[in-house]
């Protein structure tokens with residue numbers, strides 16, 4: 001019997017445990033123990049019910065295009081619980097000079113694919129429109145060196161929307177498909193148009209919603225995963241402190257306890273992975289520590305019907321840094337996922353923090369709510385002066401990995417160092433995708449890597 005330790009009980013660690021559990025049930029001689037430092041499993045996936053409304057503390061949905069989350073839900077028997085975003089109402093605004101301006105039709109992920117709506121939009125200056133036009137006529141080029149999102153998109157397409165943050169991000173790590181498409185077609189506009197045409201001619205099937213989620217929220221996925229695992233294998237409130245490798249065995253130390261395993265999957269954010277690996281491999285630990293994380297605060301406010309009627313239609317709005325606000329974005333949850341609020345309630349989910357505003361985490365709940373309420377009133381109008389029926393504030397410290405320029409090269413160095421340690425696998429949002437589907441994929445792949453190394457993996 002081979003023993004595998006999983007460190008971290010967020011969605012990445014739970015997905016790894018599920019993959020091992022499937023093998024265990026089908027007779028593979030393997031057992032696992034999952035160590036989670038907190039009292040609950042699920043990491044940043046947390047759903048609450050408040051006043052008849054469904055409130056998401058962390059992620060509220062996942063991109064439908066990435067299949068791994070929906071596939072896992074289906075395996076867990078949650079296929080009939082999957083829901084799509086209400087794309088008929090999919091309209092997003094951008095705050096521009098203190099006014100909410102609709103993002104022009106045909107702007108796919110900030111890249112214009114239709115000329116007229118972009119030309120007519122008050123969102124872009126004449127100068128930006130001319131630079132966009134020039135982008136359309138670029139010859140194909142080689143995108144070999146890594147570029148920042150700002151170099152490739154923000155200039156001219158993203159400038160003013162994501163502010164300075166885009167200047168730090170690696171386009172090859174954050175938007176790998178965009179980098180390939182631009183290299184092939186020379187212009188992102190032309191590439192998007194070609195993809196759109198292909199999609200149209202390839203299938204007459206109904207268009208899938210952009211986002212998917214679960215009827216009872218993301219917590220439903222956590223609950224189903226936990227219910228499918230061996231309860232004796234789940235150790236909560238047990239923070240792992242150190243890993244050591246001796247004579248082909250891994251020793252996992254947590255407080256006064258230590259236990260021996262044949263393999264370890266570290267499924268924590270990379271700063272925690274760096275800490276537990278410090279004694280085992282200083283170079284690997286240093287590389288992991290080099291991946292930066294930013295913090296996030298989500299504030300959900302519940303309002304009555306009067307506020308609901310005063311809000312514009314659509315999914316919500318983005319706030320560029322240049323607007324000088326602390327809020328980064330707001331989602332009108334009752335429009336994006338209508339069944340998450342009764343017909344006479346409005347739910348606003350606001351985002352703060354990010355790489356440029358770590359300071360917000362030091363503020364108390366009341367102060368944060370006041371900041372959000374003041375800004376909502378200034379942005380949306382006096383109806384938002386109303387007292388919310390309820391509010392919830394969630395602080396997520398160092399939860400979002402930032403793939404800065406050079407991230408892919410760092411990944412290669414990490415992989416080379418990892419390979420020196422048989423029985424070690426890494427999963428989580430610090431490596432190759434920050435969204436829930438990518439984290440599920442990373443956990444599942446970590447489990448199959450370990451099993452393959454032990455000669456116990458088959459795709460069946």
Ligand SMILES: Cc1cc2nc3c(=O)[nH]c(=O)nc-3n(C[C@H](O)[C@H](O)[C@H](O)COP(=O)(O)OP(=O)(O)OC[C@H]3O[C@@H](n4cnc5c(N)ncnc54)[C@H](O)[C@@H]3O)c2cc1C
Pocket residue numbers: 007008009010011012013035036037038042043044045057058059060061062063238239240241267268269272276296297298396399400427428429434435436437439
């Ligand atoms: C506010 C917010 C909104 C988001 N919205 C979306 C969205 O809408 N859609 C989407 O796809 N993605 C979204 N994301 C991103 C996505 O949710 C996360 O990247 C993903 O859930 C991370 O999962 P994880 O398991 O890798 O990490 P985590 O959820 O951080 O879990 C890691 C776990 O490891 C534990 N741990 C840490 N150190 C130790 C240790 N030493 N010993 C034992 N346990 C340890 C932690 O307690 C934690 O439970 C959002 C993220 C945030 C924060």
